[in-house]
Amino acid sequence: MKSTAIEPIETKAAPKPVGPYNQAVLVENFLYCSGQIALDPSTGEMIGNGNIEEETRQVLKNLMAVIKAAGGKSSNVIRTTIYLTDLNDFAKVNLIYAETFSQTVSPARACVEVSNLPKGGKIEIDCIAWLGNKE
Template sequence: MSAAPLEAVETQAAPAPVGPYNQAVKAGGMLFCSGQIPLDPASGTMVGGGDVEAETRQVLSNLKAVLTAAGCSPQQVVRTTVFLVDLADFAKVNAIYAETFGQGVEPARACVQVAALPKGAKVEIDCIAVLA
């Protein structure tokens, strides 16, 4: 039995990868989305000026763009990981996160504090979704 082929997902509606990885990969009926930070897809510059709420909105916008490019929606997401530089931002991030993932069956999730994120971001989110 051969393994299902892997398919890279790419969209200009989300920031281009800055390293040897894809925005997402389809594999075995699942979608594995790389972590998104608050980069503007058009300019490649950071959004939010250090405001974790503005950063979170951009991160989720980027993630939704990748989901859309793969033919998915936030309702198909089964797992997320939220990376925060400061867990004191948890409530603010959680409130905005709930706007995207708070309808229906919410995804399983981990939230961890990290020492630093790329480009000085305060938040990064990745996810796994089931393909319809």
């Protein structure tokens, strides 16, 4: 049986993980991105002061930085999961999310409300991207 290498992906353009995990791992053509919260990569501090729009923009910026570090772009994302501490923020998040994914086929997605997120964040997003069509 052939062994598949698992390659960690790391970039300084996204925050360092807050635990024992990688920003993403690449397995063959699939990129599995860990959840991103609204941390500023240069300071490690939360962005937005609880403003869901600012947090969402930073989360997506961080996520796209990880995808770019692996050689991908937003059109490579095939699946996302959004975690919100308040599902009433769903419409606001959707508007900003669409800015990132409107140029392509929108990824499959789940969105769930959770009781708490790291660092007191209001949103976290993770994703899976397929890098087989890198151009």
